[in-house]
Structure formats: structure tokens, C-alpha cells
Amino acid sequence: KAGVTQTPRYLIKTRGQQVTLSCSPISGHRSVSWYQQTPGQGLQFLFEYFSETQRNKGNFPGRFSGRQFSNSRSEMNVSTLELGDSALYLCASSWAASDYNEQFFGPGTRLTVL
Amino acid sequence: QKEVEQNSGPLSVPEGAIASLNCTYSDRGSQSFFWYRQYSGKSPELIMFIYSNGDKEDGRFTAQLNKASQYVSLLIRDSQPSDSATYLCAVNTGQGFSFIFGKGTRLLVKP
Numbered sequence: 001k002a003g004v005t006q007t008p009r010y011l012i013k014t015r016g017q018q019v020t021l022s023c024s025p026i027s028g029h030r031s032v033s034w035y036q037q038t039p040g041q042g043l044q045f046l047f048e049y050f051s052e053t054q055r056n057k058g059n060f061p062g063r064f065s066g067r068q069f070s071n072s073r074s075e076m077n078v079s080t081l082e083l084g085d086s087a088l089y090l091c092a093s094s095w096a097a098s099d100y101n102e103q104f105f106g107p108g109t110r111l112t113v114l
Numbered sequence: 115q116k117e118v119e120q121n122s123g124p125l126s127v128p129e130g131a132i133a134s135l136n137c138t139y140s141d142r143g144s145q146s147f148f149w150y151r152q153y154s155g156k157s158p159e160l161i162m163f164i165y166s167n168g169d170k171e172d173g174r175f176t177a178q179l180n181k182a183s184q185y186v187s188l189l190i191r192d193s194q195p196s197d198s199a200t201y202l203c204a205v206n207t208g209q210g211f212s213f214i215f216g217k218g219t220r221l222l223v224k225p
Contacts, residue, residue, distance in 0.1 A: 031211060042217035043158070043202065056212040090157055096211045100146045100165055103204075103213065105157040 002027065004093050004106035012112045018079040021109045025072050025093030031055075032074040033103060034066060037088040049074055050096055078111075086113045116141045118205050120216035128224050133190040135219050137203030140184070145208035147179055147186045152200045152218065161188070161201075193223045 005024045013019050025032050033056075034046040045058040049068035066076040072093075078085055088110050092103035117140045127133045135149075146165050150158035164170045164177040164186065176189040186205075190197055200218040207214060 033211075033213070035215075043204075043215035045212055045214070048211055050211065058212070088157075094211070100163075100206075101211075102148060102160055102163050104160060105150075108157045 004091060004104055006089075006091055006106040006109050008109060009107065010110045010112075012114065013081050014114050015081055015083060017081050018077065019081060019111060021076045021078075021089055021091075021111075023074045023076070023091035023093075023106055025074070025091075026104060029093035029095055029104075030072055031094040031096030031101075031103075032068055032072065033092045033094070034074070034076050035090045035092065036060070037090055037108075038086075043090070046076070048096075081113045083113050086111060116205075116207055116214055118203055118214045118216040120201075120203055120219045122217060123220040124222045125219055126222045126224060127193050129193060129195060131193050131223075133193045133197065133221055133223070135188040135190070135201050135203075135221065137186045137188075137216055138184055139186070139203075139205045139214075141205070141207045141214075142181075142184065143208050144181075144184075144205045146206040147177070148204040148206075148213070149175075149177060149188045150202040150204060150215075151197075152202055154199075158202055190221075193221075195223045195225050197221060198223045 033048040048056040068074045094103045148163045149161045152158045178187045203216040
């Protein structure tokens, strides 16, 4: 069974640009969560989508947005990039049928903002 | 502010010893608890999860949960150099499907 895939794996952008990251969950998983990981702040929750609906959102500015498609694939968009947005962006998929279901992470997208 | 706290380490243990990793959480309503291992430059990998008070064993790993003390731990028996990584504690607070992660404990297993 294929794992979670993320594209692209690496991105270099400049301040003010926007970026779109993609995540394909494990087959059959309907929940996709997005996280930002930085050395100083650790893993921080961005948002979670289930069946094309955003169910939960973390404490990030509106420049960070996402969506989920009918095939459960998800995209995350960051507009007006800032230097502080440089981070590893991870998505995780889950059955999410209950709060007891585990999440499985993809390899991540390393974003560098210059 | 819901928090998950871990000692950042590094925790250094000799090969073959037991490594004990600890995690405390602030939200008493938390439902489920997960341990992830993350090697440098890689994404987190699920090791195990626990929902009920007590111990849960899986191979060389044992998770321990004490909800009254809001404490969860991970024991690694017969530690190997390949266990050297950062261990992340994650808590699902039960308010929707969202997780709070600790900042991780770096474990070093010395041959």
C-alpha cells in the first residue's frame, strides 16, 4: 500500500510570492492534516480536511489556506510569502473515523523563502 | 493554551540500556496519545499509540499512560544506535481531529 506522497519535495521562493503544495493521502484515508515544522517552534498544526470540508484550523494567519478534493487529495497555499514561512511542511493522512485513529506523515515539502 | 511538554535532551544512553522518554500534557480532556520517531531530515514515523491508563507493549517499545498525572512515557528496551533520533509526543485533545505535538526529545544511543 502506497504511503502519503507530497509534491514538490523542495521549493525555493522569494518574499511576496505565493506557493501551492500538494498531498496525496494513503488510499482510503479521508482526512488530511497539514503541519509546519521549524527548529524553533516544532510541529504546528495548520488545518485538517475531511471529505472536502475543513474541520479544524490552527492559529495561523489567513495567508495559509487549503482545500481538499473529492479524491481526498489536498493542496495547501501560502500567499505573500515571508522569510518566516521557511519550514518543512508536512501532511498527514488518517481514517479519522474517530479521535483514536492515528496519522501517517508524508515526506514533507521543504520550503525556503529568500 | 493547550500544551505538550517534552525535555529537549539530548538524552544519552549506552547501547543495550533502557531509554525513558517523558511527556506531559495540559488538557485533561485529551483522548489519545501517540509517539513518533523522527530522524534528521526525515518526516515523523509512528511508533505506537495508547488510549487507556497503564502500559502498552510493542516489541522493544512500551508506552505508559497516567491520565490522573497527565503524563505519558515511552520506554525503549535494549536501545540500539539506530534508535538515535528525535521522539515526538502527540496528543489528540478530543476536540475534533487535531493534534498537539511536543517539541521532541533527542535521543542518542552510544555504541
